[in-house]
Amino acid sequence: MKSGTVAVVGKPNVGKSTLVNVLVGHKVSIVSRHPATTRFRIMGVKTTQDYQIVFVDTPGYEKVRHKLGEIMKDNVIAAIEECDLILAVIDASRYDSEDREILERIKKSEKNVIVVINKIDRISPREKVLSLIEYVNKEFGFLEMIPCSALKGENVDDVEKTIVKYLQEGEKLFPPEFTDSLPQTYKISEIIREKAFEQVYQEVPHSIAVEIEEIKPGDKNPDMMVIMANIIVEKDNQKRIVIGKDGEKLKVIGTSARKEIELLLGKKVYLQLKVKTIENWRDRPDISGRFGYGSI
Ligand SMILES: Nc1nc2c(ncn2[C@@H]2O[C@H](COP(=O)(O)OP(=O)(O)OP(=O)(O)O)[C@@H](O)[C@H]2O)c(=O)[nH]1
Ligand SMILES: [Mg+2]
Structure with a gap:
């Protein structure tokens, strides 16, 4: 081996x-x-x-x-x-x-x-x-x-x-069924970030982070997962861009992210996305650490 x-x-x-x-x-x-x-x-x-x-x-x-x-x-x-x-x-x-x-x-x-x-x-x-x-x-x-x-x-x-x-x-470092090191919440936040990136890269290049607030089984339908997440940007005008006219952009991001998260979890998903401004989060390790960008 x-x-x-x-x-x-x-x-x-x-x-x-x-x-x-x-x-x-x-x-x-x-x-x-x-x-x-x-x-x-x-x-x-x-x-x-x-x-x-x-x-x-x-x-x-x-x-x-x-x-x-x-x-x-x-x-x-x-x-x-x-x-x-x-x-x-x-x-x-x-x-x-x-x-x-x-x-x-x-x-x-x-x-x-x-x-x-x-x-x-x-x-x-x-x-x-x-x-x-x-x-x-x-x-x-x-x-x-x-x-x-x-x-x-x-x-x-x-x-x-x-x-x-x-x-x-040398011996195996991980069990054979192990394929990656990432917690599920991180994977979900990355899927959302990827979809947001696809939609608004031109206007909001690298100011986006995603924070998962809650993941829980649905109250009425426990087979469904309810996910609440925040898309974080650095300025209010970026927030408007991510939301888009009548919420159109956010809807597109949400729909494509939801589909991929459903594939990942093998379950139906209800995804609720909000957009929040945190000024200059990329220069604040206390904040960026919250999104998993310290070290793993
Ligand atoms: N034509 C072509 N495009 C590729 C190939 N490999 C990757 N790409 C494209 O190149 C772009 C960047 O790919 P990534 O895998 O995100 O590159 P990366 O090096 O991880 O980028 P960073 O994470 O930003 O450092 C994507 O649009 C890919 O589809 C290839 O072999 N041929
Ligand atoms: Mg890369």
């Missing part, structure tokens, strides 16, 4: 969470078109007869702009330092100095590193990927470089095989 922890690290939006989700085989981490979606370390576990891989998905590594950003960056560094192996993800169509900075930081850790060149489905002709591999290899000389497309599932099995190649012999 082989086992170990793998930190998945890279610039925002390169596809780290998408890759972790396909490798684990279900949705562990929310994904979006927009950078800085993942906010702290998220663990997903893949267990087979022969091995167990514990993936640690991390927030995109980038310049710190607020207190929450600092916590996010600390989480990436802790993941790098604590893991057995690093999966450094880059976007085949967007390799730049930010990637280089991260790769340099990773190199310093002296860990085994596999570089995943993701989004190759965007590259044509495919030979272009080869020159990127050659270039990065010359610069850093990491153990392995694997091109793949997490979105299309292309070559993802190769990524998995290569990880297993570098895992040490």
Whole structure:
């Protein structure tokens, strides 16, 4: 039996969470078109007869702009330092100095590193990927470089095989049925955040957090779950945007979140969403800690 922890690290939006989700085989981490979606370390576990891989998905590594950003960056560094192996993800169509900075930081850790060149489905002709591999290899000389497309599932099995190649012999770290580290309430809040993000990203980029106030079986119908949650924003004008004209936006967010939460819980759900303003919550660790953005 082989086992170990793998930190998945890279610039925002390169596809780290998408890759972790396909490798684990279900949705562990929310994904979006927009950078800085993942906010702290998220663990997903893949267990087979022969091995167990514990993936640690991390927030995109980038310049710190607020207190929450600092916590996010600390989480990436802790993941790098604590893991057995690093999966450094880059976007085949967007390799730049930010990637280089991260790769340099990773190199310093002296860990085994596999570089995943993701989004190759965007590259044509495919030979272009080869020159990127050659270039990065010359610069850093990491153990392995694997091109793949997490979105299309292309070559993802190769990524998995290569990880297993570098895992040490060891016992399972978690029971085989364990697939992720997240409490149910956190998953529910992340689903709501993902749907809100889809609707209002342009206007309210990163000021959204979600707080679950209550989850309980329905009074009349105990098979149904009643969930009360607050969408937190930083300013009153953002609150108006999230609610939308005649409550339209909030309704769309609520409906799509409810459907996915029903799938997660395997039950009917009554979801009540409210929108609240808490000024500058991202700069207030007392507040952001409440939404689970400390460390886990
Ligand atoms: N074309 C293409 N798009 C991809 C691929 N993998 C991920 N994406 C898309 O890239 C976007 C970002 O994906 P995420 O998985 O959220 O990226 P991330 O690296 O976790 O981003 P942060 O959490 O913000 O750091 C989403 O729109 C994905 O659908 C891929 O292989 N090909
Ligand atoms: Mg992510």
